[in-house]
Amino acid sequence: MICFPNAKINIGLNIIRKREDGFHDIESLMYPLRGIIFDAVEIIESKKTKMVISGIPVPGDAEDNLCLKAYNLISKDYSVPKIKIHLHKAIPIGAGLGGGSSDAAFFIRLLSEKFNLNISWGEMHHYARQLGSDCSFFMSNQPAFAEGKGDQLEFMQIDLSGYYIAVIYPDNHINTAKAYSGVTPKIPARSLENDLKKLPLKEWKKYIHNDFEDSVFPQFPELKKIKEKLYSLGAIYASMSGSGSALYGIFKKETKLNLPAGKAGKRFSGYSIWEGKLT
Numbered sequence: 001m002i003c004f005p006n007a008k009i010n011i012g013l014n015i016i017r018k019r020e021d022g023f024h025d026i027e028s029l030m031y032p033l034r035g036i037i038f039d040a041v042e043i044i045e046s047k048k049t050k051m052v053i054s055g056i057p058v059p060g061d062a063e064d065n066l067c068l069k070a071y072n073l074i075s076k077d078y079s080v081p082k083i084k085i086h087l088h089k090a091i092p093i094g095a096g097l098g099g100g101s102s103d104a105a106f107f108i109r110l111l112s113e114k115f116n117l118n119i120s121w122g123e124m125h126h127y128a129r130q131l132g133s134d135c136s137f138f139m140s141n142q143p144a145f146a147e148g149k150g151d152q153l154e155f156m157q158i159d160l161s162g163y164y165i166a167v168i169y170p171d172n173h174i175n176t177a178k179a180y181s182g183v184t185p186k187i188p189a190r191s192l193e194n195d196l197k198k199l200p201l202k203e204w205k206k207y208i209h210n211d212f213e214d215s216v217f218p219q220f221p222e223l224k225k226i227k228e229k230l231y232s233l234g235a236i237y238a239s240m241s242g243s244g245s246a247l248y249g250i251f252k253k254e255t256k257l258n259l260p261a262g263k264a265g266k267r268f269s270g271y272s273i274w275e276g277k278l279t
Contacts (some may be wrong), residue, residue: 028150034141065087208239229268
């Protein structure tokens with residue numbers, strides 16, 4: 001049995017305060033990129049539980065992968081056979097697109113479905129929260145306003161269907177801890193939640209900001225230039241996602257940045273590009 005975990009983007013991201021537990025309180029809108037950027041996770045019954053990873057190289061030991069950690073958590077509470085987990089990575093790592101969290105959330109649902117575990121929705125979220133702040137979002141995979149560590153979610157009626165997105169990844173791995181260290185937490189002057197609910201998309205450029213850009217752009221000026229290029233090509237809104245280094249632009253019309261012969265494509269030569277219609 002196989003599933004295809006998708007990436008997400010952050011629309012606005014405020015870093016409000018540092019918590020006593022070492023994490024930060026944030027607020028951000030998470031929006032799924034269904035059918036645009038995705039990995040593949042397959043489960044096969046096996047004599048021994050193991051994990052195989054293909055596609056983009058994943059640093060570290062496969063034993064530390066969130067899918068295998070999810071399996072170990074669930075197997076404490078449910079009778080689960082030994083399995084082979086095949087993860088094919090296409091969502092870039094260290095890009096702010098939530099690939100690892102998505103893999104884990106989709107894996108939990110896949111495991112329950114394959115072996116008829118009938119894990120309740122609440123239990124799935126309980127497992128997801130133990131694996132990472134973004135995992136809970138991917139359990140529902142719907143636009144949601146995130147607070148706290150990013151795991152307190154409220155669904156938002158943000159509909160970008162009909163618009164097009166281009167995601168640019170320049171292959172810079174951003175260390176999240178270092179990105180946080182360069183930001184001074186602060187209470188924002190405006191309510192991000194209210195702005196997202198009330199402002200038309202064309203106004204987002206003025207008021208909706210990712211605080212990580214203040215920390216990351218001085219370290220990687222190339223990323224700021226990518227954002228500027230997206231606006232020069234007609235993006236209604238452009239931003240870095242999460243702590244980076246992927247950037248995206250939202251457009252009214254279909255983008256063709258992957259065509260290297262075109263002028264637009266030449267501006268992003270050498271970068272990974274994903275394009276598609278938002279749903």
